[in-house]
Amino acid sequence: MQTLGQAAQPSVILADEPLRAIELSAATVTFGRGDKAVPALSETSLRIADGEFVALVGPSGCGKSTILRLVSGLVQPTRGVVIVGGREVAAKALRIGMAFQNPTLLPWLTIEQNVMLPLRIVQPFRARYRRERRTTFRDKAHALLGQVGLKGFASRYPWQLSGGMLQRANLCRALIHEPRMLLLDEPFGALDQFTREELWSILQDLWLAHKPTVLLVTHDLREAGFLAGRICVMSARPGRIIDDSPVDFARPRTIAMTFEPEFVTLNQRLRDLIVHTRSLPAEREN
Amino acid sequence: MPANLRQKIWSFALIVLFFGGWEVFCLASGMSDLILPRPSQVFETLYNRFPVLWPHIIRTISTTLGGFALGVALGVVLGALIGVSRVAYDTAYPLLIGFSSIPKVAVVPIFVLWFGSGEVPAILTSIAICFFPIVVNIATGLATTEPELEDVLKVWGASKFDILWNVGLPRTMPFFFASLKVAITYAFVGTVLAETVASNRGIGNVMMSASSNFDVPLVFVGLFILAGLGVLLYVVFSLVEGRVTGWATRKNDIAAA
Numbered sequence: 001m002q003t004l005g006q007a008a009q010p011s012v013i014l015a016d017e018p019l020r021a022i023e024l025s026a027a028t029v030t031f032g033r034g035d036k037a038v039p040a041l042s043e044t045s046l047r048i049a050d051g052e053f054v055a056l057v058g059p060s061g062c063g064k065s066t067i068l069r070l071v072s073g074l075v076q077p078t079r080g081v082v083i084v085g086g087r088e089v090a091a092k093a094l095r096i097g098m099a100f101q102n103p104t105l106l107p108w109l110t111i112e113q114n115v116m117l118p119l120r121i122v123q124p125f126r127a128r129y130r131r132e133r134r135t136t137f138r139d140k141a142h143a144l145l146g147q148v149g150l151k152g153f154a155s156r157y158p159w160q161l162s163g164g165m166l167q168r169a170n171l172c173r174a175l176i177h178e179p180r181m182l183l184l185d186e187p188f189g190a191l192d193q194f195t196r197e198e199l200w201s202i203l204q205d206l207w208l209a210h211k212p213t214v215l216l217v218t219h220d221l222r223e224a225g226f227l228a229g230r231i232c233v234m235s236a237r238p239g240r241i242i243d244d245s246p247v248d249f250a251r252p253r254t255i256a257m258t259f260e261p262e263f264v265t266l267n268q269r270l271r272d273l274i275v276h277t278r279s280l281p282a283e284r285e286n
Numbered sequence: 287m288p289a290n291l292r293q294k295i296w297s298f299a300l301i302v303l304f305f306g307g308w309e310v311f312c313l314a315s316g317m318s319d320l321i322l323p324r325p326s327q328v329f330e331t332l333y334n335r336f337p338v339l340w341p342h343i344i345r346t347i348s349t350t351l352g353g354f355a356l357g358v359a360l361g362v363v364l365g366a367l368i369g370v371s372r373v374a375y376d377t378a379y380p381l382l383i384g385f386s387s388i389p390k391v392a393v394v395p396i397f398v399l400w401f402g403s404g405e406v407p408a409i410l411t412s413i414a415i416c417f418f419p420i421v422v423n424i425a426t427g428l429a430t431t432e433p434e435l436e437d438v439l440k441v442w443g444a445s446k447f448d449i450l451w452n453v454g455l456p457r458t459m460p461f462f463f464a465s466l467k468v469a470i471t472y473a474f475v476g477t478v479l480a481e482t483v484a485s486n487r488g489i490g491n492v493m494m495s496a497s498s499n500f501d502v503p504l505v506f507v508g509l510f511i512l513a514g515l516g517v518l519l520y521v522v523f524s525l526v527e528g529r530v531t532g533w534a535t536r537k538n539d540i541a542a543a
Contacts, residue, residue: 072441096441104435108456108531120452121444177442 365424
């Protein structure tokens with residue numbers, strides 16, 4: 001991410017502390033008003049340093065995706081503060097890449113054109129798009145596609161690719177504009193077990209190569225354990241973080257590692273936490 | 287491809303069968319040609335009267351295309367305005383439905399009242415009848431952009447216009463061309479309708495005067511010409527559609543390109 005140096009990144013840097021990419025302070029989100037108000041997130045505080053890989057796990061509907069939407073600025077907190085890249089979110093302080101379970105590639109564009117879409121929109125690439133789309137930008141897209149094993153598919157259309165391939169292309173699209181932060185909302189949820197594991201390794205490689213801050217929302221505890229450097233467990237709706245623990249396995253991690261006793265123990269512990277919070281009535285404190 | 291060819295042969299066979307059956311039916315039942323002329327009589331009349339009919343055909347086509355072009359322009363603008371926001375879509379929809387439910391025959395006399403008989407009411411009628419499917423399709427295409435995709439774009443800092451330009455409009459193209467095919471036939475209907483009510487030229491007018499002279503074969507000539515023109519215009523727009531929005535039909539020949 002050194003190449004981003006020329007784009008000034010105004011941010012508040014606290015002495016001796018790693019730059020905080022994300023900081024939620026008692027952020028509460030409520031959808032709707034009055035009687036129909038639905039609390040989605042209650043007083044959640046979360047700090048994520050630059051370059052960290054954090055996974056959010058928890059029961060369905062606990063507000064995991066709401067945190068992603070808060071961080072990306074798509075949703076404003078009802079109460080509390082959300083600071084991203086040293087600024088309140090609305091300021092759009094840093095470049096963000098995003099990927100959902102649905103790859104949402106545009107069917108009328110080739111894979112290469114799809115991957116290059118952010119460059120048409122995000123500054124400073126946008127200003128150079130016309131000049132460089134056939135040269136440096138295309139090389140960039142091809143390099144990324146090569147990293148995820150889609151080398152020969154640049155000029156294919158999305159419907160010619162399998163679900164797993166589409167999701168790889170989606171990851172490329174999320175990374176092409178060199179985002180400092182990558183927000184992933186169950187990106188592999190719709191894939192079969194083997195494709196999913198393959199993509200974990202690809203995502204790990206991409207992260208090791210580019211080192212963006214990653215916030216990954218997932219249901220899959222093995223996925224969280226394999227990829228993340230830190231796992232946050234959320235309670236049932238309205239969500240709050242009830243457990244936040246580091247994952248210290250050495251990188252690059254392997255699929256085989258996920259069957260080792262230590263990993264299984266971690267998995268078990270997370271599972272128990274989630275099962276426990278699910279069984280609690282939503283309103284009560286744990 | 288063979289399957290495609292076979293289907294074409296069947297379509298052609300069906301047309302031949304239709305006219306053949308009609309011919310045989312008339313001959314067998316001894317039907318008077320004042321009631322139902324045989325297809326062969328109709329084609330004969332068409333051939334003999336063609337020089338006289340030609341200016342009328344031109345007039346009908348030009349009126350149709352004029353009304354169609356204006357109707358499309360109006361439809362695109364309205365559709366884009368309505369489709370950009372959900373609120374506008376929901377607000378304007380009842381009015382549009384109301385307008386589209388009015389039988390356009392009822393509107394022609396008003397246009398004649400305002401603009402006299404001739405080409406203007408015919409163009410207006412065809413606009414009124416053909417713009418609606420365009421509006422609906424453009425608006426629907428714009429309004430149904432996947433919310434996740436819109437989120438991704440917003441996070442990139444895309445403006446409303448960026449989203450419209452890069453996603454909304456290209457997405458709308460298949461809807462747009464599908465609606466063009468419908469609109470062109472509607473425009474045609476509108477034109478002929480107005481010509482039958484108040485005009486001194488055009489196929490609609492020819493049919494009206496032929497029927498008042500009990501020249502039934504000529505009335506049928508009019509029908510045949512209209513059907514032929516309708517098919518022709520439909521085919522033209524299908525071809526354009528295939529070129530522009532082939533991605534939406536997922537044909538294998540695009541894969542080869």
